[in-house]
Amino acid sequence: MKQELYDQAEKAIKMAKAAGADASRALIGSQRFVQIGYRDRKPENITEAGTKGLRVEIFVNKRYSSQSTSDLRPASLKTFIENAVASTRLLAEDPFRTLPDPKYYQGRSTADLKIYDPDYPKVTPEARHRFVKDIEESCLAKGGDKVISISAMGYDNHSESALLASNGFDGYQENSAFYGVAQITAKDAGDRRPAEYFAAITTSRQALPKPDVIGVEAARRVLSLLGAKKIKTETLPIIIENRVVSDFGDGLMQAMFGRAIQQKQSFLADKKGQKIGNAALTLIDDPFLPGGLGSGAFDNEGLAAKKRVMIEAGLLKEFFVDWYYSRKLNWEPTTASPFNVVVPPGKRSVAEIMKDLGRGIFITGFIGGNSNSTTGDTSIGIVGQLFEKGQIVHPVSEMNIADNHLKIWHRLAEAANDPDPYSQNRVPSLVFTEVVVSGA
């Protein structure tokens, strides 16, 4: 398949050139996946299919457009690209639009990132069904008479992609992914039917947790939510669980992109080299994590991947700047988007930290909410557990936290020792002090 993808990408680049493009970049991706869902001890859905898609970016006469299609019939494709080049000529000139300087393609890592599991073809239909059935059974057993409904699901895919640019870049990547999830709804007081889930995604089948770990953890989580209520508005320390902490961290990250900065939509635009958090805040983009879901040797523009410390002990050191915005800002490019976001773990477990915090909220889920990348203001609904002196008091719901990203990271007290191994973000639970938690 590798050569076939290269050939198709090359053909697209030739078609663009023949149609008059000055330069072009083609990405062709192919994947095959299987998804199996179980409910009531029988398959609820089975889906299996393959997809292939092409994206061509066209640079002509200092003008730019991006085209994608799943209609790869040769005649359709030729007309599609010819039309694309013709219409691109009609756009306004944009002198910043070029392919990257090829010097940024250089120095690409050749390390084996272990992002494709060579045993992928050996996974049998029976093994897939057994995996999902076992998730459901273990979840049913742990949930007991509280269970209203359980959906278990397994998904795996094998994907390949080739990226070619007309100024000398070519790259190929092969990935596999394995995913298991249990979703459970349980009986609570009155008409309340809380739901929870546990999901894990990995690049190798070996690394995926056993099905009963997934099922039991989903059930444990929903049982812990029974009897949730809100408390009065209060200023408290909070611990945001590893599984959901990236959702909160996204509010900080979205202000770190070149586009947000150049378009005056970043509250961090003038903060490079300044302290934006306290010493507990270090954030690394690591493309080379073995088996990492975001690992890769190059980014989607072909720039060679590099490990970068973005924030070091509270000091903002780098932004995510792609080629186009690097030219608009007259900065050096870094990467268009992060590979694997890593926050180094601390030394203590969440349980140990709780003991020292007195009264606080352990946040295990978010609901709704927003973060404003221009101002840093954020407000988000929370679900979790009220704790006092290390003991869980009761679950909380219908509550909210509101703060500003320019302020709250200065109140980051500690990172726990539990980075989430089943996510693209290797971020541990994080502890913040003096947060207004709104309720009754």
Place this chain on the structure above:
Amino acid sequence: MNKITRRSFLQTGASAATATLVAPVLVGRGWYAFAQAEAAGYFEREFGITDALCRKVLAEALAKGGDFADLFFEHTISNNLGLEDGKVNRAACDVALGVGIRTVKGDQVGYGFTQELTEKAMLAAAATAATIADAAAKKPAGAFVPLKTKNFYPMKTLFSSVPLDTKLPLVQSVNDKCFALSSLVAKVNVVFHDQQKRILVVSSDGVKAEDLQPRSYLGATVVAEKNGRRERAGWNFGGRRDFSYFMPSLVDKLTKTAVDRTVLLFDAIQPPAGEMPVVLGPGLTGVLLHEAIGHGMEADFNRKKISTYCTMLGKKVAEPFVTIIDDGTIPNLTGSINFDDEGTPGQRTVLVDKGILTGYLHDKISAKFYGVPPTGNGRRQSYQNYVIPRMRNTYMTAGPAAPEDVIKAAGKGIYVEDVANGQVKIGEGDFAFYVSQGRLIENGKLGAPIKDVNIMGNGPKMLANITMVASDFTLYEGGAGACGKGGQSAPCSFGQPSCLVKSLTVGGIKG
């Protein structure tokens, strides 16, 4: 994938313009330019999809039995034109072509899809779908009867027949007018999106339905600067519209709304946190109905008993002046459909009739379970997804009160004008919304503007706590709104009159 259980409403109105996409490809001489605006016969004409071929593929999908099987052909062309830093300098086009094949047995679904519309590829996908069943083969209907429906979104001109150099000045004019409206404007992003989605549904029970669904919007995001502070807001207009909708008067309305909303934020404060009366203003706040109530009334959640509303059918859930509808038949609105993705005609479905919960939103599977006719809510993102019950345009009808009386009755609280990023927990009914724009209510009158707060509540409780409904019913005319469920996005809209909710939790910053 890790957000699979989240059902969030993606209010992309403003942020759409910040997407990386942009511009169109198919100029007037494009290869679809001369295709007819009529829906019927397109797939046979362009791709050789005959009734005989469909029957063969459906027979393969039912080779191991099953209740029924269906085919969903799709050919969608989407274009985006983008303006940044004063120039329309980016374009993007996407073409999606494929067929999804589904075999249904009870509540079990087998699904396969292919991007190649060849007999060989379709038979292989059908064989995958068939594996859900394990009985004797069934035969599809001997003849397919073309479905005839009203057309709620006729196109005078296909987007592919509108030359690019006609679209460019439209996009440019949004930028120029925004800058002319206020000296505080620092950056403007504009996006123009147009889409032509052609679908053909062929079902083993004899239904054949073919449609052309347009969707388009023009959106502006504005960043303004004042005394070293920056604020950002935006707006969009659109729907199932053709190009004739985007007149200079609409550009005036769009740019004024976007700039006014941005500049107002310099005066906005965050309100105190806690429980208080909340007035939901007319129009866009109908997102709240969609999240807090609509999702809980999708029949799949009730069939599985995971919705908080699953025991409330026939019961009083609100005051008698509250009536809530989900409607696929409003001309040109984003969520309207001539028929759904299973070939059931679009219709008006009453969810709450004068305070009584009267029905759920059904696809074929849930309708069979409940022994009722399907309501035309079986929808999917694309040929790559199987159908699930989804909302269309969800709204509350007008009530008896004067809008100013609703604000007066609130006394002290907040008035919500614009909400986004809503999310609901179906089982508890708990929801959260981000209020991007609103006002304080003090002494029964509108006060200072507010921003960046969340409101939290519980769907059934909020419904029961609607104590006044005003006469100012308004439908939201944005085109960028999409609802997310089960990893699938579907365009929809909503509306409502002003109404008073006795108490909701407001997540402000002061303790």
